[in-house]
Amino acid sequence: AIQLAQSPSSLSASVGDRVTITCRASQGISSALAWYQQKPGKAPKFLIYDASSLESGVPSRFSGSGSGTDFILTISSLQPEDFATYYCQQFNSYPLTFGGGTKVEIE
Amino acid sequence: EVHLVESGGGLIQPGGSLRLSCAASGFTFSSYAMSWVRQAPGKGLEWVSGISASGGSTYYTDSVKGRFTISRDNSKNTLYLQMNSLRAEDTAVYYCAKVRQITFYYGSDAFDIWGQGTMVTVSS
Numbered sequence: 629a630i631q632l633a634q635s636p637s638s639l640s641a642s643v644g645d646r647v648t649i650t651c652r653a654s655q656g657i658s659s660a661l662a663w664y665q666q667k668p669g670k671a672p673k674f675l676i677y678d679a680s681s682l683e684s685g686v687p688s689r690f691s692g693s694g695s696g697t698d699f700i701l702t703i704s705s706l707q708p709e710d711f712a713t714y715y716c717q718q719f720n721s722y723p724l725t726f727g728g729g730t731k732v733e734i735e
Numbered sequence: 736e737v738h739l740v741e742s743g744g745g746l747i748q749p750g751g752s753l754r755l756s757c758a759a760s761g762f763t764f765s766s767y768a769m770s771w772v773r774q775a776p777g778k779g780l781e782w783v784s785g786i787s788a789s790g791g792s793t794y795y796t797d798s799v800k801g802r803f804t805i806s807r808d809n810s811k812n813t814l815y816l817q818m819n820s821l822r823a824e825d826t827a828v829y830y831c832a833k834v835r836q837i838t839f840y841y842g843s844d845a846f847d848i849w850g851q852g853t854m855v856t857v858s859s
Contacts, residue, residue, distance in 0.1 A: 671849040671852055673849075674835075674847045678845075715779065717845070719842060719843040720841050720842055721842040723782060727779075
């Protein structure tokens with residue numbers, strides 16, 4: 629199975645900060661990567677597909693980049709509603725897998 | 736509006752069985768592959784099982800192979816997960832999720848719609 633290693637596992641940041649989260653795949657997955665945001669007690673919310681395409685309705689401060697094995701989620705200017713846990717997910721091949729998550733907390 | 740609503744969760748003893756359902760509305764259910772994803776308390780997301788739009792192809796994570804069975808009834812717009820020989824480590828919120836596109840280039844696709852989840856607790 630393809631493993632996804634997310635880093636950091638948690639970070640503290642302030643409103644207005646630029647935040648980057650890394651996701652590294654154990655083997656190449658082309659651009660078959662998605663990013664999700666999850667708040668406590670809620671279902672995940674879909675943010676980005678195909679590594680860099682923004683889902684409709686998602687604020688433009690979110691962006692994704694990368695291909696192959698290394699991927700990045702960037703939040704250009706952190707907003708209060710962005711404090712949450714973020715997950716990457718590969719859909720290149722079964723079994724599908726998720727990264728361990730990155731919790732973004734208020735500094 | 737697109738909706739997925741899970742049901743069937745509850746408290747079950749180790750070794751027991753449970754069937755989860757996911758009722759879909761607002762889209763052509765029979766055209767989309769679907770999956771179950773779970774989240775143990777305080778833990779991350781774990782993909783459990785997936786099924787093609789027709790139901791002809793099914794996929795499982797290793798830890799549930801031989802114990803869980805995914806199926807769908809396209810006439811009822813409903814996805815199922817039959818869970819047998821349940822273990823304490825199966826305790827989690829179970830979400831159903833819809834893939835983004837009808838056809839996709841890769842092995843699967845991103846999940847654009849998620850249900851609210853149903854809690855399964857395996858304990859004596």
